[in-house]
Amino acid sequence: MPELPEVETIVRALRDGGRGHPSILHRTVKDVRVLWKRTLAEPGVSTLKRRIVGKSVTAVTRRGKFVIIQLQPEYLLFHLRMSGDLRVESVRDSKGLAQPLQLHDRLILDFEDGTRMAFNDTRKFGRAWLVADPQTIMDSLGPEPLSHELSYSSFHSLLISCHRQLKHLLMDQKFLAGMGNIYTDEALHLAKLHPAMNSENITLEQAHVLLNSIRKVLREGIRRNGASIDWVYRGGDFQNHFRVYQCTGEPCPVCGTPIQRIVIGQRSTHYCPVCQPQPNQV
Numbered sequence: 001m002p003e004l005p006e007v008e009t010i011v012r013a014l015r016d017g018g019r020g021h022p023s024i025l026h027r028t029v030k031d032v033r034v035l036w037k038r039t040l041a042e043p044g045v046s047t048l049k050r051r052i053v054g055k056s057v058t059a060v061t062r063r064g065k066f067v068i069i070q071l072q073p074e075y076l077l078f079h080l081r082m083s084g085d086l087r088v089e090s091v092r093d094s095k096g097l098a099q100p101l102q103l104h105d106r107l108i109l110d111f112e113d114g115t116r117m118a119f120n121d122t123r124k125f126g127r128a129w130l131v132a133d134p135q136t137i138m139d140s141l142g143p144e145p146l147s148h149e150l151s152y153s154s155f156h157s158l159l160i161s162c163h164r165q166l167k168h169l170l171m172d173q174k175f176l177a178g179m180g181n182i183y184t185d186e187a188l189h190l191a192k193l194h195p196a197m198n199s200e201n202i203t204l205e206q207a208h209v210l211l212n213s214i215r216k217v218l219r220e221g222i223r224r225n226g227a228s229i230d231w232v233y234r235g236g237d238f239q240n241h242f243r244v245y246q247c248t249g250e251p252c253p254v255c256g257t258p259i260q261r262i263v264i265g266q267r268s269t270h271y272c273p274v275c276q277p278q279p280n281q282v
């Protein structure tokens, strides 16, 4: 499942070009095709068409795991969920022949210049919305972990105000936006905190180390263009640099102890029992 670094990589490629395709900035929408009806959460197909045909892409940004495409004055939002991806290509190949769509393409934006953006989604859980205000969809999202607006003391206050296991809490999008299974396991190992530790017992110093660790693994994930693992994702190689995620039985990169796997909140959790000891819970 794509997490913050994978979504950020997709956003940067749509904005600046990359991952083998050009930027979509300043391209004007000629037509929109919805090939799987449930992909479009809001509004209906005919309304979407009426509102975006003739509009140009003025910005592409990210909030949490959402891709936000600005089509002035509205916003087209995508949530990739399990297996969504966005690619840009020419409608015709170098010989002038029509390029066929790919299996699992769910929504297509055709641009006036002969290119198109395709939302491909094998598992069909991904969703798109056209809204005047993105906040209406993303209202409940927690702070951005990479934002300077999130201070160590406010992160500590948020942690101790909850009575939740760290692993579970960090993956909660209402608590912190963008983290999933991979980057949570990696960050907790780097911070030397047990994934089942109760958040209300964390010290200010531990919260400081944890936020730094989260930022470090997210930045490394972005630098490596995300991780290509168990979902359809092109390009990233962060999976070759995991410290603990899906490394059960392999030596901890710090102390050599075999990495263990436990289940927290129904999610596989990987940690080092020596570097991340279970604290004595009161």
Ligand SMILES: [Zn+2]
Binding pocket: 252, 253, 254, 255, 256, 257, 272, 273, 274, 275, 276
């Ligand atoms: Zn270790």
